[in-house]
Amino acid sequence: MAHAAPAPGMRPRTTAITAGTTTTPDVFGARTHLIAKWATPVVIGLVYGYWAAANQRHGGPVTGWNILFGFVTALVFIGLYAAVRALASRMRREVHALLWAAFTGCAVGFLISQTGASVLNSAGIAVACAAGWFGVLFYRYYTHEDAEGHRIF
Incomplete structure (x- = not known):
């Protein structure tokens, strides 16, 4: 198997945890990561809320209650997503998964239930x-x- 040769004058970065092994460079700054940390659940939540509202109306006309349902669903999804993300990272791998x-x-069960499908x-x-x-x-x-259960990256 072929590997790319390092460019002249370039040294791979190392971390204290994995002394001696190379890691990929962090292209984005801390501010970008912070924005992405909160923008991701908001965008996913808005898509989820729209999807739930579309499932609930069964292709009918968009009403005010349908829009309200979509935004409330999005807010609940965003809150639960943030809570799970905050809790899961502190758990062991089994509980985390x-x-x-x-x-x-x-989340999937709720979306399916909005289509009028049976509970089973x-x-x-x-x-x-x-x-x-x-x-x-x-x-x-x-x-x-x-081996001790510490995350490598």
Whole structure:
């Protein structure tokens, strides 16, 4: 397997945690990361609120109550997303993955329930999504920790 040769005069960055290994440079500054930290849940929440409102009206006309429902749904989603993000990072990898999987399953189940589907259908799809997401996240968190359970990056 071929690897790119370092450019002349360039030295790879190292961190104190992984002394001797290279890391990718941080292209954006702290201000950009702070903006992205709060802009991401807001944008995702607005899309989620619009999606829930569109599911609820079943392709009918947009009403004031439908718009209100979309914005309230977006606010609740943003609040829960921020709470899960704040709590999950302090948990062990199993609970961390379980918390995000439960959040994702509930969010998907709510969207499905707004279409008028049965409760069993909504719950079944939500559990299937949560189980798949748990598997993906557990694998990611498990492979990004050292033997003592400390996150590598």
